[in-house]
Amino acid sequence: MAVAAAKTRLFLEVRRRLQSALLILSEPDEGGMHLDVSITPTSLLMRTPDGCTETQLPAEVRLAPSSCGGLKYITGDGLHLRLQAHTDSSPQLISVFNQSLQAQECCTFYCQSCGEVTIKDRKLLRVLPLPSENWSALVGEWCCHPDPFANKPLHPRENDCFIGDSFFLVNLRSDLEQEPKANTKVICKRCKVMLGETISSETTKFYMTEIIIQPSERSFPNIPRSQFVQSVIAQCLVELSSARSTFRFTIQGQDGKVYILLWILNSDSLVIEPLRSSGCVKKFPLLEDTSEADSGSAWNAIKVLYQPCIKSRNEELASTWESDISVHPLTLPSATCLELLLILSRSNASLPLSLRQMNSFQVAFLKM
Structure with missing residues (x-):
């Protein structure tokens, strides 16, 4: 397979409930170089003449290499394939x-x-x-x-x-x-x-x-702002959707202004998106800037559809959602609504091209 080693990216989404996984090897921007991909039950290995990148899966996840299917190439996006993934049951959400x-x-x-x-x-x-x-x-x-x-x-x-x-x-x-x-x-x-x-x-x-x-006996936990906001909002959304059987939300400021329309697709995703490195280095940057991403682990995440409503965008759709009793409003400080919109936009931009849109909505992941 002719791809550029330095630009090859791997994206893996495991669905716990469906016991399946989607693997995407992104298309390089230019040039080409031979790449071998090996899939084992516990890891993914990408080899080039310049080195290799190995992705170790979390202990609770096992892939079934013999089940690889649905192989297809999407221009501008890369190589897609699906396979079975055996996982433990979804972790219990504890607020x-x-x-x-x-x-x-x-x-x-x-x-x-x-x-x-x-x-x-x-x-x-x-x-x-x-x-x-x-x-x-x-x-x-x-x-x-x-x-x-x-x-x-x-x-x-x-x-x-x-x-x-x-x-x-x-x-x-x-x-x-x-x-x-x-x-x-x-x-x-x-x-x-x-x-x-x-x-x-x-x-x-x-x-x-x-x-x-x-x-009071514990010290202040220094958690990165983006990580904290994602975790809190993701847990709020999952708890509300479970308790009230609703999956659509308006994210509004304390002034009542709607900033985001948000629709939960699933809450059982495990996402891994390692960067290409020379040498067999194991890294797991996930939907973050590369300067911040060196966590060494995969993340549970919820997958959402969203529409921004700032600068008079989607006013008609926002009005329809606000009058729908099945849509639940979630109120946050206005500055945090803008932070969340930026987090969603960065997540969307990090996804393979074919995963960024669904109908008229944009797609993003929020870390649990």
């Missing part, structure tokens, strides 16, 4: 929020962007999930007598933390020197990032994409 928020523990709230302490040594006696956003309307439908919860919003007490779709509600009355006004932004003192907003004189909403909550 990082529930893991971090254990009742009876003293917790510290940090700004995820810079590590500034927002709340220090708060003992949480109750960590409870909030009902769906339309819970009050549903109670009105179910009750044959006046709604006992009318005009009684759920507000946390001093040692409570209520968990919503994409936010935490906490009581900050004892932490503030003066009584805050409702509907005002909460800004990090150090880096000036918007962390949340006040709901009332006692209740503050912190967005999950902006805050890390750790037991």
